[in-house]
Amino acid sequence: MTAPRPAPTAGDGPAIEARELSRRFGAFLAVDRVSFEVERGEIFGYLGANGAGKSTTIRMLTGLLAPTSGTGRVAGFDVRTEPEAVKASIGYMSQKFSLYLDLPVRENLVFFGGAYGLWGKALARRADEVLALADLRDAGDVTTGDLPGGVRQRLALACAILQRPRIVFLDEPTAGVDPVARRTFWRIIRELAREGTTVFVTTHYLDEAEYCRRIGLMVDGRLVALDTPAALKATWVPERLLVARGRDLARAGERLRGLPGVQHVVRFGAALHVRVAPGGVSEEAVAAALRSAGASDVAVEGAEPSLEDVFLAVVGANGRGAEAAS
């Protein structure tokens, strides 16, 4: 009945290291010579379109899938030759995680704890800790299947951090989670990082990716960009960004494409984001064009690009255009 020891790590290099990491399925190259390093305690975001190779990369780095070529080191261990040591050092929340829905919340933790060699009082104490950390203090006796989706995802996270891993891989932990619950989830992720845990996370909600220290962006198996959010914005959306709000903008937006300097017109909810090259049209000219095309209550103003603008620019620049204005 010893207290759980922190999970093992070897050496003091980067938490995660990929070198020319590749994976083929038959003739299809799902991950194509990906290289990067993730520092200890960093929140690292891994973004890309569906099928870009994010989950495949994670499955290789968690020791679940052998790379076809290249190397991966996690917590200092080689994912190909020491997959068991890798698995013992990390927490992993998969895109298709499964919990026992007919068991109470606490029993799920006991089950996962047993799989990690935790038991008895030490397990009970640790279960309380992770329940508190995951904001599930009062949910211990609730049947897992009765929990709303967003709360279930937090339980999956609690299971993933039971053994105090130094590194966690979270594959779309907030998919389908409502805005309030997503904020709670990210408070927990950031708390983990503050305590020194390295977080490798994928998401299709680009607003929350703003909390990552650095972001890698994948397109068709290749890592095409890797930097801080600010640097990605400066590199990929160097143009002036205008945000247009108003009524009946969608169709009117089509008219903007011919205006001098207008490079992209994309919908963001009810608004339009318009990227304008230096020397191109003014805010007033864009507003006037929208009005003359039938929009009303129009307001156009300059804005700083978001990571979603970056995502659309990167994916668009790599042959998968994002011209969906209507």
Added chain:
Amino acid sequence: MAAGPTPDGGAAPAAVAARGLARRFGPVTALDGLSFEVARGELFGLVGPDGAGKTTAIRALAGLVRLDGGEARVLGVRAGARELRERLGLMPQQYSLYRDLTVEENLRFFSRLYVLPRAVYRERVARLLAITRLERFTDRRADALSGGMYKKLALACALLHEPEVLLLDEPTNGVDPVSRRELWALLGEFVHGGMTVLVSTPYMDEAERCTRVALVHRGRALLQGEPSALIAQFQDEAYEVHGGDRDLLDARLAALPPVREASPAGARLKVVVARGARDEVAAALAPLGATLAPAAPDFEDLFLSSIRRAS
């Protein structure tokens, strides 16, 4: 686009009518008097926290859940009636495809359920494959698709038969930002062509694209109307925080009672605060070197503020 009598003057029944829907599952009240109506040709959104009752409502409208009270009607007919089979389409949140069949085989299988003429089938499949960007992968088995690709295939199967009324339960979870826009453009085209769509979503930018939305909380509708009209009635205030360190600001904001929520907005934070509390919040942030600048509220701000007030 508003609900009401149809242009032909008749009082045509609403495409979808939920009247006082009530349902309990053991100790859990899933629906507690939920009412809303969707006119023909509307793109109507259901939003709300996880567990608010959206899925139960959609299942009730598809005739899959017995109600304890209230009435669910589709195209003027009691939900679940046989005659709706051809006219109503549903994509549930938990859908299943044949994992050992390929993309193309799944599409062909689902098309048979609706007896589509060959030429129509070919045209629709080509379009759906292009929009979902699955055309390069038609001979890949469903179980070898990525999470988002699988979701998009399920959506393509549900969209094949172009029913009069389509119910979609969180169709874009796990779908990337590029494909989400393309799928919404397609829904826009369907609706333009006369289809009625009822869709639930956790994405507030999608809610903004609906003709009307209902914000569901604890089994009833907290608010409903056009997104822009609802935002115009926003009862709190939204600000962008300029200057200061984001992590320190976040911690400070979390401890201030009038702050309903703080969210990243680009590199900055956006906060929703109770009306009239601006000075109090500004004073608390000043020592951290930050100031507040008014910001236009969006649907997500409205959602956060409404749910926080109601909880």
